[in-house]
Every structure is written in C-alpha cells, then in structure tokens.
Amino acid sequence: MKHLLNPLDFSVEELNELLDLARDISNNPQKYSHACDGKKLATLFYEPSTRTRLSFEAAMLNLGGSVLGFSSANSSSASKGESVSDTIRVISCYADICAMRHPKEGAPMVAAQKSRIPVINAGDGGHQHPTQTLTDLMTIRELRGSLDNFTIGLCGDLKFGRTVHSLINSLIRYKNVKFILISPKELRVPDYIIDTLKENNVEYEEVEKLENVMPQLDILYMTRVQRERFFNEDEYLRMKDFYILNKEKMALAKEDMYVLHPLPRVNEISVEVDDDPRAAYFKQVQYGVYVRMALILTLLGLNK
Amino acid sequence: MKHLLNPLDFSVEELNELLDLARDISNNPQKYSHACDGKKLATLFYEPSTRTRLSFEAAMLNLGGSVLGFSSANSSSASKGESVSDTIRVISCYADICAMRHPKEGAPMVAAQKSRIPVINAGDGGHQHPTQTLTDLMTIRELRGSLDNFTIGLCGDLKFGRTVHSLINSLIRYKNVKFILISPKELRVPDYIIDTLKENNVEYEEVEKLENVMPQLDILYMTRVQRERFFNEDEYLRMKDFYILNKEKMALAKEDMYVLHPLPRVNEISVEVDDDPRAAYFKQVQYGVYVRMALILTLLGLNK
Amino acid sequence: MKHLLNPLDFSVEELNELLDLARDISNNPQKYSHACDGKKLATLFYEPSTRTRLSFEAAMLNLGGSVLGFSSANSSSASKGESVSDTIRVISCYADICAMRHPKEGAPMVAAQKSRIPVINAGDGGHQHPTQTLTDLMTIRELRGSLDNFTIGLCGDLKFGRTVHSLINSLIRYKNVKFILISPKELRVPDYIIDTLKENNVEYEEVEKLENVMPQLDILYMTRVQRERFFNEDEYLRMKDFYILNKEKMALAKEDMYVLHPLPRVNEISVEVDDDPRAAYFKQVQYGVYVRMALILTLLGLNK
Numbered sequence: 015m016k017h018l019l020n021p022l023d024f025s026v027e028e029l030n031e032l033l034d035l036a037r038d039i040s041n042n043p044q045k046y047s048h049a050c051d052g053k054k055l056a057t058l059f060y061e062p063s064t065r066t067r068l069s070f071e072a073a074m075l076n077l078g079g080s081v082l083g084f085s086s087a088n089s090s091s092a093s094k095g096e097s098v099s100d101t102i103r104v105i106s107c108y109a110d111i112c113a114m115r116h117p118k119e120g121a122p123m124v125a126a127q128k129s130r131i132p133v134i135n136a137g138d139g140g141h142q143h144p145t146q147t148l149t150d151l152m153t154i155r156e157l158r159g160s161l162d163n164f165t166i167g168l169c170g171d172l173k174f175g176r177t178v179h180s181l182i183n184s185l186i187r188y189k190n191v192k193f194i195l196i197s198p199k200e201l202r203v204p205d206y207i208i209d210t211l212k213e214n215n216v217e218y219e220e221v222e223k224l225e226n227v228m229p230q231l232d233i234l235y236m237t238r239v240q241r242e243r244f245f246n247e248d249e250y251l252r253m254k255d256f257y258i259l260n261k262e263k264m265a266l267a268k269e270d271m272y273v274l275h276p277l278p279r280v281n282e283i284s285v286e287v288d289d290d291p292r293a294a295y296f297k298q299v300q301y302g303v304y305v306r307m308a309l310i311l312t313l314l315g316l317n318k
Numbered sequence: 319m320k321h322l323l324n325p326l327d328f329s330v331e332e333l334n335e336l337l338d339l340a341r342d343i344s345n346n347p348q349k350y351s352h353a354c355d356g357k358k359l360a361t362l363f364y365e366p367s368t369r370t371r372l373s374f375e376a377a378m379l380n381l382g383g384s385v386l387g388f389s390s391a392n393s394s395s396a397s398k399g400e401s402v403s404d405t406i407r408v409i410s411c412y413a414d415i416c417a418m419r420h421p422k423e424g425a426p427m428v429a430a431q432k433s434r435i436p437v438i439n440a441g442d443g444g445h446q447h448p449t450q451t452l453t454d455l456m457t458i459r460e461l462r463g464s465l466d467n468f469t470i471g472l473c474g475d476l477k478f479g480r481t482v483h484s485l486i487n488s489l490i491r492y493k494n495v496k497f498i499l500i501s502p503k504e505l506r507v508p509d510y511i512i513d514t515l516k517e518n519n520v521e522y523e524e525v526e527k528l529e530n531v532m533p534q535l536d537i538l539y540m541t542r543v544q545r546e547r548f549f550n551e552d553e554y555l556r557m558k559d560f561y562i563l564n565k566e567k568m569a570l571a572k573e574d575m576y577v578l579h580p581l582p583r584v585n586e587i588s589v590e591v592d593d594d595p596r597a598a599y600f601k602q603v604q605y606g607v608y609v610r611m612a613l614i615l616t617l618l619g620l621n622k
Numbered sequence: 623m624k625h626l627l628n629p630l631d632f633s634v635e636e637l638n639e640l641l642d643l644a645r646d647i648s649n650n651p652q653k654y655s656h657a658c659d660g661k662k663l664a665t666l667f668y669e670p671s672t673r674t675r676l677s678f679e680a681a682m683l684n685l686g687g688s689v690l691g692f693s694s695a696n697s698s699s700a701s702k703g704e705s706v707s708d709t710i711r712v713i714s715c716y717a718d719i720c721a722m723r724h725p726k727e728g729a730p731m732v733a734a735q736k737s738r739i740p741v742i743n744a745g746d747g748g749h750q751h752p753t754q755t756l757t758d759l760m761t762i763r764e765l766r767g768s769l770d771n772f773t774i775g776l777c778g779d780l781k782f783g784r785t786v787h788s789l790i791n792s793l794i795r796y797k798n799v800k801f802i803l804i805s806p807k808e809l810r811v812p813d814y815i816i817d818t819l820k821e822n823n824v825e826y827e828e829v830e831k832l833e834n835v836m837p838q839l840d841i842l843y844m845t846r847v848q849r850e851r852f853f854n855e856d857e858y859l860r861m862k863d864f865y866i867l868n869k870e871k872m873a874l875a876k877e878d879m880y881v882l883h884p885l886p887r888v889n890e891i892s893v894e895v896d897d898d899p900r901a902a903y904f905k906q907v908q909y910g911v912y913v914r915m916a917l918i919l920t921l922l923g924l925n926k
Contacts, residue, residue: 047356052655054683056676064388065408068360071386072412075358082679084672084693085388096886099893104673104885107908108680277408278400285403300411351660368692369712372664375690376716379662389692581712582704589707604715 016313017126017133021147021180026187029151035317036152036301036308043076046307049316050079056109057083058101059136060116065277066136066145069299070113073306082109099128106130111314113145114138132313140176146276147180148309149302154233156301157272157294162189169196169224170237170257170282172203177276178237182207186214193218194227198253201243223256228266234259236275236295238282260284264292274298320617321430321437325451325484330491333455339621340456340605340612347380350611353620354383360413361387362405363440364420369581370440370449373603374417377610386412403432410434415618417449418442436617444480450580451484452613453606458537460605461576461598466493473500473528474541474561474586476507481580482541486511490518497522498531502557505547527560532570538563540579540599542586564588571596578602624921625734625741629755629788634795637759643925644760644909644916651684654915657924658687664717665691666709667744668724673885674744674753677907678721681914690717707736714738719922721753722746740921748784754884755788756917757910762841764909765880765902770797777804777832778845778865778890780811785884786845790815794822801826802835806861809851831864836874842867844883844903846890868892872900882906 017023024032039046055074057067062085071081098116102125105112112129114122115136122135137143155161166185168178172195182203185191193211195203195218202220211218221227228234239257244250259273264287275283275295287293311317321327328336343350359378361371366389375385402420406429409416416433418426419440426439441447459465470489472482476499486507489495497515499507499522506524515522525531532538543561548554563577568591579587579599591597615621625631632640647654663682665675670693679689706724710733713720720737722730723744730743745751763769774793776786780803790811793799801819803811803826810828819826829835836842847865852858867881872895883891883903895901919925 054680062392068386068388068409068412072358075384075386080384080683080688081386082676082683082689084676086392088670088694095888100886103904104907105676107904107911108676278404280399296407296411299408303411366696372690372692372713372716376662379688379690384688385690390696582708584703600711600715603712607715 018144019123019126019135020142021144021184032308032312033152033155036305039307040304046077048078049311050077053079054109055079055081056105056112057081058112058114059085060087062086063115069302070306072303073310077307098125102129111310142180143176145306146177147184148305149298150181151184152301152305153274153298164232165192165230166233166235167194167196167227167231168235170239171201171243172197173201175237179207186216195220196224200245225263228263231271234271234273236283238280258282259287261286264290322448323427323430323439324446325448325488336612336616337456337459340609343611344608350381352382353615354381357383358413359383359385360409360416361385362416362418363389364391366390367419373606374610376607377614381611402429406433415614446484447480449610450481451488452609453602454485455488456605456609457578457598457602468536469496469534470537470539471498471500471531471535472539474543475505475547476501477505479541483511490520499524500528504549529567532567535575538575538577540587542584562586563591565590568594626752627731627734627743628750629752629792640916640920641760641763644913647915648912654685656686657919658685661687662717663687663689664713664720665689666720666722667693668695670694671723671745677910678914680911681918685915706733710737719918751784753914754785755792756913757906758789759792760909760913761882761906772840773800773838774841774843775802775804775835775839776843778847779809779851780805781809783845787815794824803828804832808853833871836871839879842879842881844891846888866890867895869894872898
C-alpha cells in the first residue's frame with residue numbers, strides 16, 4: 015500500500031516515472047479516459063480548499079472514475095468526535111483512494127496507518143502540500159524540458175510558505191539548480207532550509223529586492239506577502255512594492271523566464287502580467303490536474 | 319465561445335432551435351443519454367440555490383456527463399480573496415462548461431470575459447436568471463403549442479421579481495402576447511418595463527385584484543408577495559388575499575388556463591390547487607431540466 | 623411505489639430476499655457494477671451525517687449510477703421556507719430515488735406521500751434509521767449464517783438509542799433470539815419495548831454490568847453512554863467503566879462472539895479491541911454499503 019504524505023515520499027526515479035506519465039496524459043488525455051472506470055475517489059476536506067479539491071475531482075473524473083466526500087469539517091462526522099483513524103477505516107469501505115485535507119499537521123499520516131486504501135495528503139496545516147509540489151515540478155519540467163541546470167527565484171513570504179519549503183527540498187535533488195531567495199528579512203526561509211542547502215552544497219543567495227535579480231532568473235516562483243506578517247507597518251509600506259510583479263519588472267527578465275504561483279493570487283502579480291506569454295500560473299493549474307491523474311493511477315497500481 | 323448571461327442573448331430563431339431540441343429531449347431522453355460522455359459541468363454557486371443547482375446537475379448527468387463544484391461561497395476560494403476572473407481561469411482547467419450563481423450583479427459576465435469554457439448565468443443578484451426564463455418559455459410553449467397569441471397574467475411582486483422582468487422582455491418578441499400585470503400599487507413593474515411595453519406596442523393592463531381578470535387569462539404566472547415589501551401593515555392585511563391562488567379563484571379561470579410559478583412557493587398558491595390539472599408548476603420543474611440539457615448541448619456545440 | 627420509512631416496512635420474507643441479494647452483491651460486486659447505469663440518487667440531508675450519506679453514495683456509484691443532493695440544510699431551499707412536500711416533488715424531476723435525513727420525526731413519511739420516486743428514510747430525528755437496522759441484520763446474518771437461535775447483548779444507552787429499539791423490533795421476528803439488555807438503570811429500554819418483548823414471549827434479561835454477562839453472548843451490540851444522560855455525576859463516575867469494552871472484558875467472551883457498533887464510537891470500545899478478530903464494527907460498515915445497494919435495486923424494481 016503506497017501513500018503520498020510528503021513530497022519526498024517518491025524517489026527521484028519514481029518521480030520521473032510519475033512526471034513522464036503526467037506528460038503522456040497531457041498529450042493523450044483520451045487514452046486514459048476510462049483508466050479508472052468503476053473506481054471511487056473520496057475527497058475528505060476537513061477545511062475548505064476549492065481549488066485543490068476540484069483539481070482532484072477533475073483528475074478522477076477525467077480518468078472515468080467517480081467522486082464522493084465532504085468539503086468542510088462541519089458537514090462531516092468529525093463534529094461528532096470521531097477520530098481520523100476511525101473515519102479512514104470507514105472511508106476504506108466506500109472508496110478506492112482518498113485525498114485528505116486537514117488543519118492539523120500529521121493527520122493524513124495518522125490516517126494512512128489505519129487505511130486500507132491509498133491516502134494522498136492534500137495539505138495538512140502549515141506542514142506539507144505534496145501535490146502542489148508535484149504540480150510545480152511538472153510545470154518547470156514541461157516549460158524547461160528538464161529539472162536540471164536552472165536558476166529559480168522564490169519570492170514573497172518564504173518563512174511561512176509551505177509550498178516554497180517543499181519545492182526547495184524537492185529541487186535540491188536535481189543537478190545544478192540555483193536558488194535566489196527574495197523576501198523581506200522578517201520573512202526569510204527558516205534556518206533549517208538554509209542548513210539543508212549548505213549541507214547539499216547547493217548554490218543560493220538571499221536578497222530583499224526582486225527587481226535586482228530578475229535578469230538572472232529562469233523561473234520565478236511568486237507567493238503572497240501578507241500585511242499581517244510584518245512586525246511594523248512602516249516596514250510593510252516601504253517594501254510591499256518590492257514583491258509585486260508588474261510589467262516593468264517583467265521587462266527586466268529573460269525572454270524564456272517563466273512565472274509560477276501556487277494561487278490564489280491577490281495582488282502580488284498585477285493582472286497586466288497575465289497576458290505575458292511567460293506568465294505560466296494558469297498553465298500550472300492545468301498541469302496540476304494531469305499530475306494528480308498520474309498520481310491516482312500510480313497509487314492505484316494502474317500506471318503500467 | 320458562446321455564453322448565456324442574459325435571456326436575450328439568444329435570438330428568437332436560436333431560441334426556437336433550443337426549445338425544439340429541448341422538446342426532442344423530453345420525447346426521447348434515451349437518445350441523449352451519452353451525448354456528454356466525458357464532459358464535466360462545474361456548478362459554481364457563490365450563494366446556495368438547491369433547486370437551480372440540482373436542475374443543472376440532473377441535466378448534465380442525464381446527458382452522461384459529470385459534475386463538480388461548490389454549493390456556497392464559504393466552502394470556496396472566494397473567502398481567500400480570489401477574484402472571479404482568476405477563479406474562472408482555474409475552473410476552465412477543470413471543466414468543459416460552468417453554471418455560476420453569484421450574489422453580485424454582473425459577476426458571470428466578468429467571468430465570461432476571461433473564461434475558456436462557456437459560462438451560464440445561474441442567477442446574479444436581483445439581475446438576471448436566464449435559465450428560469452428559458453424554463454418558463456419552454457413550459458408555455460409545451461402547454462400551449464406556441465409562444466404567440468395568448469394572454470398572460472403576471473401576479474404578485476412585479477417590482478423586485480427578476481423572473482417576471484425577464485419573462486416580459488422575452489415574450490414581447492413574440493406575436494400578439496397580451497400582459498395583465500396584477501400587483502399592489504407598491505409592487506408594480508418598474509417604469510422601464512412599462513416603457514418597453516409601450517415602445518413595442520404591446521397590449522397590457524395593470525390591475526390590483528387577481529380575481530377580476532382570471533377569466534381572461536391563458537397563462538397565470540404567480541410569484542410571492544413578501545410582507546416586508548409593504549410600506550404599511552394595514553395595506554398588507556387588506557390585500558394579501560388578493561394574491562393567494564385558491565380553488566375559488568381557479569373556478570373563475572378558463573379550462574385550459576395554466577398556472578406557472580418559479581418556486582419555491584410559500585403560501586401564494588394554496589396546496590388545494592396542486593391537484594388541479596391546470597397547475598403546471600411541478601411540470602415546469604421537469605421542463606427546466608430538459609431546457610438546461612438543451613442549453614448545455616448548444617453551448618458545447620453538441621446540438622447538431 | 624415502494625418506500626423504506628420504517629425497518630418493519632419489509633416482511634421477514636422480503637427482508638430475506640433483500641439480504642440474499644446483498645450477500646450476492648458482496649460475493650460478486652462486479653456483476654452489479656452497471657445495474658443502475660443512467661439512474662440518479664438524490665441525497666437530501668437536512669442535517670449532516672457523513673457516514674450515512676457517503677454509504678448511500680458509494681452504494682449508488684458501485685451500481686453504476688450517479689448522485690446529486692445536499693449535505694446540510696443551510697445549503698438547501700429549506701432555508702427559503704419550502705415544505706418537504708414541495709421539495710420532494712421537485713426532486714422527483716431530478717432523480718430516480720432519494721435518501722432523506724431530517725431532524726424532524728416523520729419528515730420522510732410526509733415526503734413519501736407526495737413523491738413520484740422511492741424515498742428511503744436515512745434517519746429522522748430520534749425516530750427511525752432503517753438502513754442502520756438493515757446493516758445490523760445483514761452483519762449478524764453474515765457472521766452467524768442465520769438470524770435465528772442466538773443471544774444478543776445490547777449495551778449502553780438503551781433509552782435514547784434509536785438503533786437499539788429498531789434492532790430489537792426487527793429481531794423479535796426471528797426464532798429463539800434472546801436479549802440481554804445491559805445499561806444503567808437510568809438508561810434502560812423504554813417500557814413499550816419491554817411490553818413488546820413480553821407480548822411476543824421473547825426471552826430477555828436486564829442487567830447493569832457488561833462483565834457479568836459476557837460469556838453468554840453470541841453478539842454484543844455496543845452503543846455510547848453519554849455523560850450528559852446521567853442525572854448525577856457520582857453515578858456516572860461509578861458506572862462509566864462498566865460500559866467500556868476492553869481486552870479484559872473480551873477475554874471473558876466466547877471465541878465466536880462478535881462485537882457490533884453503529885459508529886461513530888468515541889471511547890466505549892477501546893482501540894485495543896480493534897485488532898481482535900471478533901471486532902466486527904468496521905466489517906459492519908462494509909455490509910452497510912452492500913445492503914444499501916440491495917435496497918436501491920429492490921426499490922427501483924431492478925432486483926429480479
């Protein structure tokens with residue numbers, strides 16, 4: 015029984031297979047349209063996350079399977095005091111695979127221990143969100159052809175952004191990836207990430223202004239900087255524009271630099287950038303469906 | 319890319335085609351049971367509307383397609399501050415067509431501008447609810463054989479009832495339709511509707527009591543009169559019975575007069591009327607499914 | 623038109639047929655995987671009950687059908703003041719069969735009177751929950767081979783537990799079933815149940831401690847004892863451990879005694895019991911899906 019709880023659960027080789035499958039799906043969706051006939055996905059969302067939930071549901075429906083589940087805890091048995099361990103044993107009787115979103119870190123891992131069906135962590139608190147990382151990896155690989163030899167700028171709130179941490183931890187497994195970490199001082203990546211980068215002899219740089227590093231980037235991964243993360247209002251006002259991507263900043267970038275964003279975006283990418291051919295954040299959503307299709311097939315053992 | 323945002327988006331000719339298709343579906347549902355195999359409808363309901371949502375879902379399931387979505391804003395990404403423009407671009411990666419209900423007027427139109435899939439307005443605030451109008455038109459056409467040459471009484475709150483306004487605007491495009499507008503003075507149709515009727519040389523009459531005009535009607539379209547719409551309690555008490563349809567009033571009507579209602583009804587149609595063969599409001603619900611099936615096929619270009 | 627409103631709606635003979643069908647489904651699920659192609663189940667849950675709702679949905683999906691509905695009243699038209707009678711007439715246009723959960727006793731019966739599709743009571747207040755009873759009966763029958771000749775201990779809150787009352791009323795129709803009713807005095811079964819047992823010359827015993835009767839039992843049906851049901855805290859503290867099933871108590875039981883529970887369990891069965899082969903409460907969940915599949919087929923007339 016294989017689960018996906020952490021983006022690092024797959025080896026680089028397994029990941030390559032998964033991403034190859036996702037690519038094949040994107041090229042020949044019709045070929046897979048009955049691959050999961052008669053299979054059921056349970057979406058167990060203890061907190062709402064429409065984008066992620068619907069991406070899983072679209073993935074399963076594209077494979078010919080069907081979907082059941084709940085979209086928030088108050089319409090679930092959680093409110094009756096049932097443990098996640100019991101819930102997953104019940105759900106194991108209803109579905110063939112499940113995607114669980116939970117506000118508590120580790121809940122999907124607890125579930126996986128008692129589950130008779132594959133469990134996909136669809137986000138557990140501030141901890142992990144592995145299918146976002148798979149989406150990010152597929153997007154970079156499809157846009158650039160490979161996950162080796164490039165410079166990625168990660169911009170915004172690098173302290174609390176779990177997608178950023180997961181992406182860094184995944185990308186250090188590839189060759190010659192250079193990181194430029196762009197954030198206010200208060201929102202720098204945690205020390206343990208820096209330690210990991212050092213231990214793995216990965217090239218990195220920490221900077222405060224996006225503008226200055228734009229020309230170096232092959233990939234720019236944007237995230238939101240929330241006002242309430244700042245200790246002090248003056249600091250926020252001084253710096254907020256550093257982290258807003260607009261046409262001016264795009265003009266400084268390479269012609270084949272791509273912009274990614276895990277969405278939802280609020281105002282950190284100006285809408286004027288949307289029509290730039292280098293804006294890849296909506297393409298990323300589409301890749302997210304393909305990679306989840308590949309994941310479902312893989313965990314159900316239907317990938318061969 | 320074709321959307322349905324306003325009941326007048328379709329020309330009379332296009333509407334005839336749509337209603338012909340809906341009729342064929344109602345006669346041969348089996349023929350269409352796989353017409354949307356592999357297609358997905360997204361139901362994006364930013365406010366709950368069970369009847370409308372389930373009508374769309376039943377329509378898509380009847381066509382062999384599948385459904386994903388959300389049924390209220392608090393289980394959606396809207397709460398995270400995402401714009402409708404961004405949401406629709408995401409949903410365009412998940413589904414082939416969508417139905418959007420939104421408390422804000424114009425939201426479906428904003429969505430349509432950025433959408434890569436057909437958008438159906440499933441109600442935007444007090445503004446439009448075009449699939450209710452299509453339902454009403456199909457119902458009248460099926461019951462009477464044609465949309466020309468009849469007298470329709472519209473009864474109740476004609477000031478705020480968006481279904482009434484849409485229906486009037488649609489029916490004036492047909493020949494020799496006479497309108498009898500039955501409401502308290504405070505809840506008469508807005509002036510711009512009267513202007514439209516005059517400009518189009520459409521025969522109409524404004525009256526206060528349903529009873530007096532019953533014998534003239536071929537169609538009676540009932541809506542609810544809410545107590546809180548009245549300026550003054552005495553007025554409400556004096557008049558409320560004028561707008562409650564019961565057996566006594568039905569006795570005054572023609573034998574082939576039909577009663578429609580957009581539902582939900584509260585007490586404006588007495589339950590004793592339900593068994594009258596002229597009560598057509600539950601049939602209307604069934605027509606609503608057929609017309610939505612025809613609409614989905616048409617917008618997906620699967621109608622030929 | 624056949625509905626299931628009360629567990630006693632089926633005669634013993636009809637029940638046998640249903641349970642035979644459920645058994646055949648459990649042995650040959652593949653055989654039934656397209657039995658409901660093109661059919662739709664509406665799940666009308668006016669109060670949340672994830673386990674029950676998803677069991678119905680899994681059942682319908684296993685049969686090749688599809689599902690629509692709502693999972694709580696606030697996302698339904700109920701909030702607009704529509705009556706259950708009107709709602710069911712609307713739903714009759716959308717689906718082929720429905721399962722209704724409602725906080726008010728009798729609501730499913732009211733619905734059934736106006737419905738054009740079979741209505742399954744999926745729980746109405748403290749009143750009935752017939753598909754739980756069908757699940758319990760199937761579980762006992764599958765585990766023991768028959769519903770005759772055994773001793774069942776019903777343990778916990780026997781006063782308010784509707785599943786217990788329904789199960790007793792159903793089991794007295796079989797031969798030589800002995801009941802041991804294990805509860806605090808304050809939570810004994812209501813008098814009318816005792817009257818029924820006496821009238822039917824059914825052997826029964828009322829006891830306070832589970833421990834003492836363990837060796838006699840063939841089936842132990844556990845339910846929860848809620849603190850707030852006790853008149854007095856001392857009583858609660860004195861007795862609560864009597865009703866918690868643990869390894870020690872299991873050691874006193876027969877080797878082929880099975881433990882059932884309608885779930886969710888809180889702490890009345892210690893998790894250490896879960897790995898005991900006699901713990902059948904998760905198997906029971908699986909039987910619940912099969913019996914609901916059989917029920918859907920039967921009510922749709924697809925069981926022959």
